[in-house]
Amino acid sequence: MLIAVGDLDRDGLIDAEDIDLLCELIPNGGGPVDWRHDLVADGVIDRQDVDWLVRGILEREYGDSNLDGLIDLSDYNTLAGHFDPVGENPNLGWSQGDFDGDGDVDLADYMTLATNFDPSGNASTAPAGSQTSGAQEPEPDPPAAFPDDALSTGLASPSSRLALSPDVDSGEAQQALAAHRQAAELTALDEVFTRTSSTRHLADDPSARVTGPLNSEEI
Numbered sequence: 311m312l313i314a315v316g317d318l319d320r321d322g323l324i325d326a327e328d329i330d331l332l333c334e335l336i337p338n339g340g341g342p343v344d345w346r347h348d349l350v351a352d353g354v355i356d357r358q359d360v361d362w363l364v365r366g367i368l369e370r371e372y373g374d375s376n377l378d379g380l381i382d383l384s385d386y387n388t389l390a391g392h393f394d395p396v397g398e399n400p401n402l403g404w405s406q407g408d409f410d411g412d413g414d415v416d417l418a419d420y421m422t423l424a425t426n427f428d429p430s431g432n433a434s435t436a437p438a439g440s441q442t443s444g445a446q447e448p449e450p451d452p453p454a455a456f457p458d459d460a461l462s463t464g465l466a467s468p469s470s471r472l473a474l475s476p477d478v479d480s481g482e483a484q485q486a487l488a489a490h491r492q493a494a495e496l497t498a499l500d501e502v503f504t505r506t507s508s509t510r511h512l513a514d515d516p517s518a519r520v521t522g523p524l525n526s527e528e529i
């Protein structure tokens with residue numbers, strides 16, 4: 311039987327499980343390399359191979375948890391629902407929002423999704439190097455506080471959060487849904503920040519919210 315390039319677990323599908331499998335191989339990437347895993351054939355398993363699987367073979371982008379070609383509220387909700395910055399859940403993978411394959415669903419994964427947010431599915435293949443694929447650096451020991459620069463450039467910036475919703479195109483219902491989900495997400499993130507050293511409370515910060523018709527119950 312022919313196995314498609316990229317179908318690492320040979321189940322007949324090229325999907326998120328194959329991405330997860332490839333990410334798990336990276337720490338041992340310098341060891342004996344199975345050529346079927348070495349998608350960018352250079353003798354090592356590394357981020358290049360993952361990039362090729364995601365963008366070249368699947369023609370998707372980081373942040374697309376369900377690999378449907380859109381990076382939208384559905385993906386956002388998936389990530390928010392599995393937000394796990396200390397990696398407590400050992401089963402987290404791409405389809406739960408761990409886009410950099412480091413075993414957690416954290417701020418870096420969130421920023422990847424936010425950066426690539428594209429609910430209209432333009433499927434633009436971004437120029438190499440412009441995306442946050444998480445290749446830059448391993449996470450610091452998870453229970454520690456988020457790096458200060460991540461806080462100042464990331465969640466602490468209301469504009470980076472607001473960027474998640476204005477392009478949603480189907481009107482007030484979508485906007486209300488976005489605002490509602492965002493409120494829930496802000497609350498969840500605040501719990502994280504409370505455990506760390508941050509004193510900022512996004513859920514209490516009107517500037518961090520989408521203002522829109524929100525007529526269902528408050529969280």
Ligand SMILES: [Ca+2]
Nearest residue numbers: 317319321323
């Ligand atoms: Ca597979």
Ligand SMILES: [Ca+2]
Nearest residue numbers: 350352354359
């Ligand atoms: Ca390679």
Ligand SMILES: [Ca+2]
Nearest residue numbers: 374376378380
């Ligand atoms: Ca998606």
Ligand SMILES: [Ca+2]
Nearest residue numbers: 408410412414
């Ligand atoms: Ca991650």
